[in-house]
Amino acid sequence: MTIYINGRFLTQPISGVQRYAREVLDALDRELCHSADLRKELGPIEVLVPQKVKAPEWQMLRLRHVPGARGHLWEQGALWRASRDGVLVSLGNSGPLMHPAHVLCLHDANLWQIPRAYAARYRLWHRFLRPRLARRAAALLTVSGHSAKALAGRLGVAEEGFRIVPNSADHMLRLPSAPDAPARYGLTPGRYFLSVGNRSPNKNLRALIAAHAACGDEVPPLALVGGDAPGVVANAACENDRVKALGRVPDCDLRGLYEGASGFVFAALHEGFGIPPLEAMRLGVPVTCARSGAMPEVLGDAPLWFDPREERDIARAMKRFVGIDSKARIEMIRAGQRQAQKYCWRKSALMLAEGVVGVTRQLPSDREAVADGPFVPQRRPAG
Numbered sequence: 001m002t003i004y005i006n007g008r009f010l011t012q013p014i015s016g017v018q019r020y021a022r023e024v025l026d027a028l029d030r031e032l033c034h035s036a037d038l039r040k041e042l043g044p045i046e047v048l049v050p051q052k053v054k055a056p057e058w059q060m061l062r063l064r065h066v067p068g069a070r071g072h073l074w075e076q077g078a079l080w081r082a083s084r085d086g087v088l089v090s091l092g093n094s095g096p097l098m099h100p101a102h103v104l105c106l107h108d109a110n111l112w113q114i115p116r117a118y119a120a121r122y123r124l125w126h127r128f129l130r131p132r133l134a135r136r137a138a139a140l141l142t143v144s145g146h147s148a149k150a151l152a153g154r155l156g157v158a159e160e161g162f163r164i165v166p167n168s169a170d171h172m173l174r175l176p177s178a179p180d181a182p183a184r185y186g187l188t189p190g191r192y193f194l195s196v197g198n199r200s201p202n203k204n205l206r207a208l209i210a211a212h213a214a215c216g217d218e219v220p221p222l223a224l225v226g227g228d229a230p231g232v233v234a235n236a237a238c239e240n241d242r243v244k245a246l247g248r249v250p251d252c253d254l255r256g257l258y259e260g261a262s263g264f265v266f267a268a269l270h271e272g273f274g275i276p277p278l279e280a281m282r283l284g285v286p287v288t289c290a291r292s293g294a295m296p297e298v299l300g301d302a303p304l305w306f307d308p309r310e311e312r313d314i315a316r317a318m319k320r321f322v323g324i325d326s327k328a329r330i331e332m333i334r335a336g337q338r339q340a341q342k343y344c345w346r347k348s349a350l351m352l353a354e355g356v357v358g359v360t361r362q363l364p365s366d367r368e369a370v371a372d373g374p375f376v377p378q379r380r381p382a383g
Contacts, residue, residue: 001043001085001086001087001360001363002043002044002045002046002085002086003042003043003044003045003046003086003087003089003356003360004045004046004047004048004082004083004086004087004088004089005025005045005046005047005048005061005088005089005091006048006075006079006083006088006089006090006091006092006095007047007048007049007050007053007063008049008050008071008074008075008079008092008094009021009022009091009092010022010047010049010053010056011049011050011051011053012092013227013228013248015198016107016167016198016273016275017091017092017093017107018092019167019171019275020091020092020105020107020143020167020275021091021092022056023167023168023171023345023348024091024165024345024348024349024352025047025056025058025061025091025349026056026058026171026345027345027346027348027349028045028061028349028352028353029056029058029059029060029061030346030349031346031349031350031353032045032059032060032061033059033060038353039060041353041357042353042356042357042360043360044062045060045061045062046061046062046063046064047061047062047063047064048064048065048066048079048082048083049063049064049065049066050065050066050067050068050069050070050071050074050078050079051065051070052065064082066078066079066082072094072125072129075090075094075095075096076096076097076098077096079095079096080096080098080099083096083099084098084099084100086101087101087102087103087138087356087359087360087363088101088102088103089103089352089356090102090103090104090105091105091141092105093105093106093107093126093130094126094129094130094133095133097129097132097133097136099136101138101359101363102133102136102137102138103137103138103139103141103355103356103359104133104134104137104139104140104141105140105141105142105143105165106130106133106134106140106141106142106147106151106155107142107143107147107272107273108142108143108147108150108151108270108271108272108273108293108294109147109150109151109153109154109270109272110202110270110272111123111126111127111130111154112127112154113150113269113270114201114202114269114270116201117200117201117202130155131154131155131156134151134155134156134157135155135156135157138359138362139163139355139356139358139359140157140161140162140163141162141163141164141165141352141355142162142163142164142165142272143164143165143166143167143272143273143294144164144166144272144273144294144297144298145164145294145297146272146293146294146297147162147272147273147294148162148164150272163351163355164351165348165351165352165355166273166298166343166348167273167275167278167343167348168278168343168344168345168347168348169275169278169279169281169282169340169343170282170340170343170344170345171345172254172255172258172279172282172283173282173283175251175252175254175255176252176255177255177256177259178252178253178255178256179256179259179260180256181253181254181255181256181257181260182256182257182260182261184253185223185244185246185249185253185257186244187221187223187244187257187260189260190260190261190262191220191221191262192220192221192222192223192244192260192261192262193212193219193220193221193222193223193261193262193263193264193265193318194222194223194225194257194258194261194263194264194265194280194285195208195222195223195224195225195264195265195266195267195276196224196225196226196254196258196264196266196276196279196280197225197226197266197268197276198226198227198228199226199227199228201269202268202269202270202271203226203267203268203269204267204268204269204290204308205224205267207267207308207309207311207314208222208265208267208314209222209243210311211267211311211312211314211315211318212242212243212314212315212318213242213243214311214312214315215315215318215319218319218322219318219319219321219322220262220263220322221242221243221244222242222243222244222265223243223244223246223257223261224243224244224245224246225246225247225248225249225254225257226247226248227247227248255283258279258280258283258285259283259284259285261280261285263285263286263287263288263321264276264277264280264285264286264287264288265287265288265289265314265318266287266288266289266290266295267290267306267308267314268290268292268293268295268308269290269292269293269308269309270292270293271292271293271294271295272293272294273294273298274289274293274294274295274298274299277289277295277298277299277303278298278299278339278340278343280336281299281302281336281337281339281340282336282337282340282341284333284336284337285333285336286303286304286321286329286332286333286336287299287302287303287304287332287336288303288304288305288306288317288318288321289303289304289305289306290305290306290307290308291305291306291307291308292308299336299339300335300339301335301339302332302335302336302338302339303332303336304317304320304321304332305317
């Protein structure tokens, strides 16, 4: 039996969801290279894509182009037909409604919590699609306990039906160090705040920029990294002499921009996980963060917190951060690194593999029956 991966994410710009899929599958590929037992248990794995893309440097996962329509039409048609004789894993919030053995990852409930962040057509389609996918799925995944609870309330499924397969930030350590990156972007190392995230209204950039302006010269300049994301309404980042909007930057520069920052600021309103502040902490950058969504669960006691809905509180936190002494700064850095080390893409890949194996063991031996009709799973508790 073949395990299929919905590879549509490989055709999209990299944001949090795409980063998750890439890193989990990269880690799974590495694990398969070293474990004959895992290879035997999972069997062949094919990543199906709607258009030809540059193949990742995988050794065990096979990339296969499945021609057909694009986007959601491809998922509902060509992907379904190509994968219905096996288990399909979709790591990016969508997939074919009629698949008989679907392992689906839903990342957050932002679609309902902050609807203005999404284009109308995207919002309407996904509000129709996701509850139906969730109720039919053979296994449900998400990235945090916060997301499991929020999604359960919106999708009509049990919170315990989600397996938690979290994000991580250890991919940052595999990137080459780039100490010259800040200067190439017009920044002075050690003398700027950094914020990373797409330009969705959920990232709360307008409030962050307004709070930063209210601080005046009491705080360093602010650098914003991130671009638009598919289906998301983009807010313009207002660049001025103290705010630099860098747009998307290559990963080879991102590590250098993190490590050159005096601090990292994250003002998002709702997050199912929140990779960027964890990336900052993994690289030894102290974090000032919105107390919202999954952030307290993910970041623990390491950040300096603020209320993202109060510009004065964001400004207060930034000014307080600037005023901390070297001893407190070192402790923030150490606490952040300890917290970030709790997450690992290898562990997440093995948790994904365990969930997939659980589905394959429940499948009826008659594969024709599975291909022709829906498989009704016995859900396992989250773990």
